[in-house]
Amino acid sequence: MSYDRLTHPLVRENGVLRRATWDEALDRAAEGFRRNVARHGPDCFAMLSCARSTNEMNYIGQKFTRVVIGTNNVDSCNRTCHAPSVAGLSAVFGSGGGTSSYQEVEDTDVIVMWGSAARNAHPIFFQHVLKGIKNGARMFAVDPRRTGTAQWADLWLGLNVGTDIPLAHAVAREIIHAGLHNRAFIERATTGFEEFKECVEPWTLTAAEQVTGVPAEAIRELAHAYARADRAQLCWTLGITEHHNATDNVRALINLALLTGHVGRYGSGLSPLRGQNNVQGGGDMGAIPNRLPGFQDILDPALRARFESAWGTSIQPRYGRNLTQMLEGMAEGEITACYLIGENPVQSEADSLACVKRLSMLDHLVVQDIFLTRTAQMADVVLPASAAWCEADGTFTNSERRVQRVRKALEPPGEARDDIEIMCELARRMGHDWHYDGAEEVWNELRALSPQHRGMTYQRLAELQGIQWPCPSEDALEPPYLHGRLWADDPAERGLPAPFAVLEHSPPVDLLDEEYPLRLTTGRRLDSYNTGVQSSGFASPLRRGETIELCPEDAERLGVRAGEEVRITSRRGSVTAPVFIDPALRPGLVFMTFHFPDEVDVNSLTIEATCPIAGTAEFKAAAVRVEKLVKAG
């Protein structure tokens, strides 16, 4: 189905959403927030900010949460994708961004694509990978499926779903045993090597082969190529992060970079490829429960004091709830009011039926969006917004930390209004007279508070076609990669060492058994996007609707043919979908997407087991069975 744009505000009356004036809708929204905060205190409020909106909107969103309401309960959908990358990278290096630029992928010697179908999910990033390959780089693809990315690899390591840590450990052990680790770098710039060495010791090539399914010789080849390379890039996406132990997965990959010194130099680095156009920026702007704008730790009293004096308010000296904890809080009646901007958790969360139940327990739900999504249909107040990327001015931050200008090209439809304008109207109704003369003024306020954005004036961003953070000065640019400090001779300049992580293998929570013998993994297709709300609006010749992809062997064993409708059942739900035969899958592995939730609600199958550190759910590893539908008569 395709959605029509929202053109006027809606309010719920007698259980039904009806058209309202802006004044009525804004009054109703503000009154509900005030009522709940008066009754339960500020921590009953939760904001879901928007990873597809501008940095400026996200800045105002978290400011609204912290200043107008007085809580740190602000988060966004980065929780469902790359929060583990942010958590892992910031735990090791103190900064949650990918360390390298795209150009470095073209200028490197070895590219490891781990759990990333970039050829389909990030095609233009993959063009940089292809340039790298054409320039002579060797590419390794680590993925349970033989994806379009894997077809361009020198070597495909087809591992069993959820065995990334054993594989990474075996690679590390092989590097250490072959004496290929970078001793000088380890000694000077890292800590915990001895413990790490001990923890990978049991993972011989043979042991890893048995658990991961990857031939020992292939593991050895990856280990030697990565360690011997002069420069190497390690890139990953949701194949690493959508697991119950996702932050550990990320740490396992970072361990490899620390072991070989493949970080902090031109052409050597770690790149998580972000899935939403501004998910990096949303976090950078402080729309996360533990960081102030500029990725500054909310627990640091000196940092907090700067924001408190700039904003004229006090900030809670503790972390707020993340998206997962917000949903839990709804179930427990602790979160009673929610301001949700441009997110569609009803269709994007794992175990979607549970999510609907939780949202329906709220006293007050305000949704600001461009469509009446399934989530918006549950709201008490719906505020029609503009599409950030073409109906508003501002900036986005991409996967290589490049902040780029977004410009208004269209007028929003009907009465739809700019996000920042709407939020300022709400703030005004709640006693905060904010006025911003356009997005640039918001950006300049952020620049004054965030050292790593300070040098990025709108004019410079336009002239240079975007600037990568950090950019502390208006007259200079930093190198395109992060953490060059780790290579400094002077220990003071080198700063905190990067710690190795000691990690244990933890297989997927949803175990396979006789009743649920197949591993369902999820991902994206080239022409569609997430819950399909955006991408349903164009007539793609490639689109074939939702299917369940089976390998030829499994299809034969189940006695099903291409196009035949089958039932797919997990321990949580059951759906039907037609069969698509894909030889890129291995026996026991099936694949679906969540692009067509209105037809096939795949997230009613996925498991809500979440990473305790980052809160991301294990979308990549559900146990299912597939049954042939026997027609009656």
Added chain:
Amino acid sequence: MIPLQPPRRLIDVQIDGETVRVPEGATILDACRAAGKDVPTLCYGDTLTPKNACRVCVVEVEGARTLAPACSRKAEAGMKVGTGTERARHSRKVVLELLGSSVDLSTTPRAAEWTAEYGADPARFGADAATVAQPAKVDNDLYVRDYSKCILCYKCVDACGDQWQNTFAIAVAGRGFDATISTEFDAPLTDSACVYCGNCVEVCPTGALSFRTEFDMRAEGTWDESRQSETTTVCSYCGVGCNLTLHVQDNKIVKVTSPHDNPVTKGNLCVKGRFGYGYV
């Protein structure tokens, strides 16, 4: 180890008697543009390896026997180039006449201007001169292939092939005057390897490849570039951060191009960035 490129030296070249300084490795065309000279080009693509197929950019290099295609010949220190000599102008005139007599250049930007400037008369080969006229191929909702406008510059083949997209959905079929750009077995795009990135449309110099919106609006007579604005912004889908230039007419996006000098996209997009704007 793959070496990074060494810094390039600068060389001096004379263009129509004026000295310009360009980096070593620059083409004569780069030098001409640095000198502010307007040399016509068709098959040249700023993001592609020169194919020097069309010969409309030829210039006269002092001491050389033949005219040189400016787009592909490297500039050399001390080289003396004439951009508008009689010989170069005559050659361009004939090229424009040959193209204009066989190919529909009605949507080629500046073709009419150059035809007038060089005094080209495509009609002089007579009314029965062979043409590449054929019906436009409309086999999907995203873009149209109108090969009666195709000058066989190969830019689309290079963009789809090993230079950018690496999908190899199209190539050249046939020989001589029967050569055409084609999918395998001349199948509809929907049966080909095409992934609808539209990077071929991006580089097409004549409008042989065009957005379905543009094709339909031209047919209706509503396409009006004078009423269109171009705004560069960032794609609304994944986090790669591709830059899009939105062409807007009457508050509607009518096509999407991509800035060629952008470090993220280098002029390329995927199907979502190029065509996935229907929801706004």
